[in-house]
Amino acid sequence: MRLGHILGTIVLLVLFSLTPGSSLAKNSSNYEALKRFSQVLHLIEQNYVQKKDRQELIKGAIQGMLQELDPHSSYIDLDEFKLMQEEFSGEFGGIGIHIGMKDKKLMVIAPIEDTPAYKAGLKAGDLILEINGESTQGITLTEAVNKIRGPKGEPVELTILHKDAQKPVKVKIIRDTIPIHSVKSKELEPGYLYLRIIDFKANTTKELKKEIQKYTTKQNLKGIILDLRNNPGGLLDQAVSVSDLFLSDGLIVYTQGRNKESRKEYFAHKQKDDVTCPLIVLINAGSASASEIVAGALKDQKRALLLGEKTFGKGSVQTIIPLSDGSAIKLTVALYYTPKGRSIQAEGVEPDLNIPFEPPRPKDTNNHAFREENLTKHLENPDKKNDKEKEKREKLKAKEMLEKDNQLRMALELVKTLPTIKALKTK
Structure with a gap:
């Protein structure tokens, strides 16, 4: 028998064995899909009005494939x-x-x-x-x-x-x-510290601890307002460690992928530098991803009161997977869930107190005149006492912040009353 007849017989046997549920049928389907892709690639290379590099075409195909999955892949x-x-x-x-x-x-x-x-x-x-x-x-x-x-x-x-x-x-x-700095602080009133996390970078928790420690060495801490408004998120490990700073135990967040075995849980641990004072967290529609993890954990664990508006709802987990040529893909592999099992994705975190932000009135924004001291690198007055003047300026800045921010004003009043409310509940 000639070689052509032998090959023809093998092909016929393979075709007859391709039942819909067989692995061979699946392999054939995959082959057809790859064959179609190869045909399109060839047609573009041969007929497109301008010459195109094959590597660029394949890169574009990968980009399009990932773009069709979700906005973050x-x-x-x-x-x-x-x-x-x-x-x-x-x-x-x-x-x-x-x-x-x-x-x-x-x-x-x-x-x-x-x-x-x-x-x-x-x-x-x-x-x-x-x-x-x-x-x-x-x-x-x-x-x-x-x-x-x-x-x-x-x-x-x-x-x-x-x-x-x-x-x-x-x-x-x-x-x-x-700038890389992600934490800002301000004393609003004696004992009450305002902490703003701009986003979650590699050093966010370290910066946050530093700001708290710097304050507590000079002043007794009565309450904290943690501002996560317009915080777009960042690193998962930093969201977990920031939450851990305010929690001594319990679940912070868990992620769940397609398979049940892929579930990962992140817990709080008791630490020497745990912060236990009353806590208010400010959130809004600009609070996303890592900031939603923190807000969701502190809310579900009844550690903080959330004030503001519903968060963005970015509750998906992306991982970076390297490719053979040194490039990589960012692929969504799981979803975030709060300690009570609520998915953040497209839902966001609801505040305990829904207080919309009210822009300051024109008279509130124009009543501070521009003076020499506002100029960059202005000369300091040699006769004034710098420490007292600096303290005075800081108090003025805190006052201005409160005047322009109704959510912050409400948060300050609430954080003062939280100990009283807690005492009434325990009676």
């Missing part, structure tokens, strides 16, 4: 991976903004405080319609980040549709070096 090349590392552990050039996709539209999740984006008036919920005159329709998150970032001193123009606005506006923003 994406392809990461080497340069983009470096940018991600810089964002979490160093400084980078940009405008200071965290963005996401909602209904295939590019949206501001939150501007980073004291950055060009924050000063330009960008807010959570704003839509970015154009970047430097180019439409953002169909753009990936990675592409948007690369277009917005750039060297310090160079401008980028965004076309923004503010939340509840009828017409978009063009906003020209000068890029700057975005």
Whole structure:
């Protein structure tokens, strides 16, 4: 028998054995899908109006495949991976903004405080319609980040549709070096400390502990207001360790993937530096991901009172998986759940007290005159006592913060009364 007849007989036997439920049938289906992809690739290479590099075509196919999964899965090349590392552990050039996709539209999740984006008036919920005159329709998150970032001193123009606005506006923003500091503090009244976490980076818990310790060495701590408003999230381990700082035991969060075996639980542990004073947490629609983990844990464990507005609802877990050529993919592999088993995804965390933010009245924002002392690098008066003047200025800043922020004012009044409320409950 000739070789051709032998091969033909083998092919016929294989075809007859391809029943719908067989592994051979599945392999055949996979082969057909790959064959179709190869055909399309060949047709583009041979017939497209411009010559295209095969590696770029395959990269585009991978990007499209991941983009179809969810807004947070994406392809990461080497340069983009470096940018991600810089964002979490160093400084980078940009405008200071965290963005996401909602209904295939590019949206501001939150501007980073004291950055060009924050000063330009960008807010959570704003839509970015154009970047430097180019439409953002169909753009990936990675592409948007690369277009917005750039060297310090160079401008980028965004076309923004503010939340509840009828017409978009063009906003020209000068890029700057975005600082890595993620924690700010301020004494609102003697014994009451305001702590703001801007986002969750590699050193967030360390910074938070430092600010608390710095205060407690000088003053007895009566209560804390933890501000997570417009905090877009960050590292999971930092969300867990920040929560652990205020909890001595119990579940903080758990993640659950497709398989039951993939469940991971994160618990609080008793520590010497645990913070036990009354606690109020401020949240809003710009609070996402890691900040929702903290808020959800402290709420479910009845450790803190949540005040403000419902959070963003970004409750998915992404992992970075390296590829053979040095690039990587960011893939959604699980969902976050609060200690009571509630998924954060697309639901968010509800505050205990729903208090909408009220913008300050015009008279509240214009009653502070601009003086010599407001100028950068102004000369200090040699006759004044610096410590007392500094203390006076800090008190004035705290007063101004409270005047302009109705949620913060309410939080301060509540944190004062929490011990009394707790005592009444135990009677």
